[in-house]
Amino acid sequence: MRIPSCHMEIEQVFLQLEKHECHSLCITSTNPGEGVSSLAQALTERHLLAGYRTLLVDLNLQNPSLTALSLDLTINNNESDTSHCLSYIEHNSQVVLGVPVPQNKAQIVELRQPKKLSEQIKKWHEEFDKIIIDSSALSQLNANNIPAQSIAGCCDGTIMVVLSGQTLQTELKEALTSLDNHHANxxxxxxxxxxxxxxKTEICREIERLHFLPNVITNKLITFVQNNRFLSTVV
Structure with a gap:
């Protein structure tokens, strides 16, 4: 799912990041499929529109979203260097400057080490103003993944995506504790x-079902509900 960067919700998140002067951002969630990649891509686009040199880094090895159009990954003196390249976002047909998930096991092992990951983020900062990292879910801890907890601890800030009505409160508490243990901001x-x-979405849906009303009245009612400030604050 593509989230337009012009959405008011994206603007609010962007302004909060500006307020906190966040230069490296980790986006994660409790469980897979909560919308992390969509948010990361929308925020990348919003920062680009603001004039920032922005790099989207895909460290979600379980569900990667970037495909390299050109790839230049080298290993020198037994040390891996993860380079950025033009990358294709498959589900919304966009091209961005990004870092696809590492394919080399040596690179994955290195990035699992907080010290090495922090050094890599500093290298990216030499060329970019903002680093946005799409990480895996906090619950996905395995030998083939880069723990989101470690990534969060290496970044200036972290945003948690929560799938309303699906994520359990106990799961969320465990995820927050894990972030706190890794000193994530x-x-x-x-x-x-x-x-x-x-x-307001549900109200508009019910109004549309009132087929006995003329279209003019239906449209006016829907417009009124959508523009109502009070309803915009109610979940």
Missing amino acids: LIGHVFNDKYQPRL
């Missing part, structure tokens, strides 16, 4: 209401 949460529409 949690800036905030973004709630994905894919399965839990807002009240």
